[in-house]
Amino acid sequence: MGAVRGTLAVVLAFLLQRGLLAWFPVWGVSPWLLPSVVCLLGLFQGADRGAGYGLLGGFLCLFSGASPWVLALLPLAGGVAGAVFPRRWGFWGNWLRTGAVLAGWEILLVLGHWLTGASFAACLRIAGPELLLSAALFPLAVLLVGREKKRP
16 A cells, blocks of 8 residues: 555545534544544554654644644554554454554543543543444444555
8 A cells, every 4th residue: 555545545534534424423422533544554554654644634634623632643543553563463453453542542532631621521421432433433444444565
């Protein structure tokens, strides 16, 4: 997978997330597709490219009105996914590894919003459904990213 295809996957995930999924909240939250795509790209292409794709997705989200936390956490998610999990494990292994990164993503979001004055219980009520919906959207992220290729 080249840089053009990875960039296209991030842009398509962003358009799906902000243009379609945002209109259909489930359990009071809109599902996040972009972190799963960035994590998969980090797993498949390495930490540096994962962080780069996360930065692209973060800027797209920031310019569309999302929280600045997204700009900070998407590159972190892509970089951590590529650096911490260097082996490829197939669909279910990638699902578990992406789920671990997304759980860390939600923990950092909860702590960040709590430190800026939001209610901790309210943050947790949002984080749980977001994590479950992101895990449920993992197959769509795999379709956007494509098949795994060996990385150097």
